[in-house]
Amino acid sequence: MVVSGVKTEHADRAAEPDAARSVGGGLFADPAPSNAVREDPELARQRAIQGDKASRLQFFKQRVILTRAFQSALDTACFLVDQAEYVDEPGGLMVLGEGGCGKSFLGEQLIARYPRHETLYRLEVPVALVDLYSGPDEKDVMIAILEQHGERVSRNDVTANTLEDKLVASFARVGGRCLVLDEAQRLATFTASKRKSDRLMGPVGERIKRIYSRARIAIILLGTPALRDLIDSDAQYRTRWSAAVTLQPFERDSVFLGVLNGLSRALPLAGPSLLSSEEVGYAIWDACEGYFRRLKNLLTNALAIALDEGATSIQVRHLRVAFVRTGNSDMANPFDRLKG
Incomplete structure (x- = not known):
């Protein structure tokens, strides 16, 4: 599958170790920032x-542990973060797998490779990571991102639309390039018995879709296989998150x-x-x-x-x-x- 010029594999199982490569040619990579020289x-x-x-x-x-599937997911995620500086629609990625297969670890690796840091002129937050709790509220999700950008906002003082405006401006202010949503299957608001024509990702999904379009950032969704049904519920979701990598035990x-x-x-x-x-x-x-x-x-x-x-x-x-x-x-x- 091709997303913004990058081929992304669909991995059905953990690949052979000799098919995975890291810095230094082994199974393992260190979490150094993307612009750092990695130690042997x-x-x-x-x-x-x-x-x-x-x-x-x-x-x-x-x-x-750089299995082929994990390497594919990490490479594609890093490419999306890197190209978000230069293109209007950097694209998106789904990383699917049951709990414990390495999805959250992938998010942590992105934070480690693109760390929040202070420059002489501003705070820079290339990647924001939000763990979605059960039944996420759109205001709480946006406030969680703003807090990572160094802003404090009371949910009772602003509307969701005002928060969206602040968040779009905030991504530009901190050089934000990517938003990672962990446990993204929790965006579900209806049961699986609902018609496919229904938008199963609900108001938070719709808000995330608008933020993607306005802020022009990459958005990576980490979730269980049920996440694919949510994405398939809407043609616009499918075009934004058409690439998927599956991590398995x-x-x-x-x-x-x-x-x-x-x-x-x-x-x-x-x-x-x-x-x-x-x-x-x-x-x-x-x-x-x-x-x-x-x-x-x-x-x-x-x-x-x-x-x-x-x-x-x-x-x-x-x-x-x-x-x-x-x-x-x-x-x-x-x-x-x-x-x-």
Whole structure:
């Protein structure tokens, strides 16, 4: 699919690690700003090893697993942000996936690559990120964006139309180029049984559509697969968000073991953590069921336990305790069947 000259893949599953590339040619990328010179991944890891517990945990949390689908979504999102400076209609993108597949992490990566910063002349906020709560109100959404732009507004003192005018002016004032809406499926205001001719995204969706047209910014929607039905409910939505990338859980196969091998090499520990053996690797899959968020939480907790112990690698005993802290209490601990 082509959006503003960029081909965007529809990924049906997490791709093989050797199909994903990052700065330095590996599975992982650092979250440095888009205009920064990125450090060699191994040098960055060695530097992190010298830090304290908090900095080492933060280093690992920020590692990005660049599967083909995630890379496609990140590349397209960055392209949209970059071209928004130069074109009137920079376009939009949908990133779809069940909870825990990496959508929110993608939004965080955009914020890290295009950070809010002060210049000599103004505050610059290239990317604004709003997490939509259940039943979002159009005023609250616009106020949340304005607050990221450094403005304080009372919802009771202004109309929605006045807020829209302020927001359009604010995007220009802070050099805003992109708006990211997380949990965008919550824009739904009707049940799925409504006719396709109904505009399912409701007043917030209509407001966002107008802001896109007036502010001339890229808008990226992150949501569950139900988001596609909302976009399909209106031809104008479909033209604005015609590109979609689907993030899915890892499958229980050699691809997942390859990801674990890469994660082992990214750990800020002096010794080798052999996470990618079939015995340990498939126990890790059983613990997280292939979900990106649960995988990162499990390994981050195991890393914290290893650091507290003064260990130089993650061992099965660390994973066993980490699962108790982060796992499903109704599920048997998959690491109990392993030695160590």
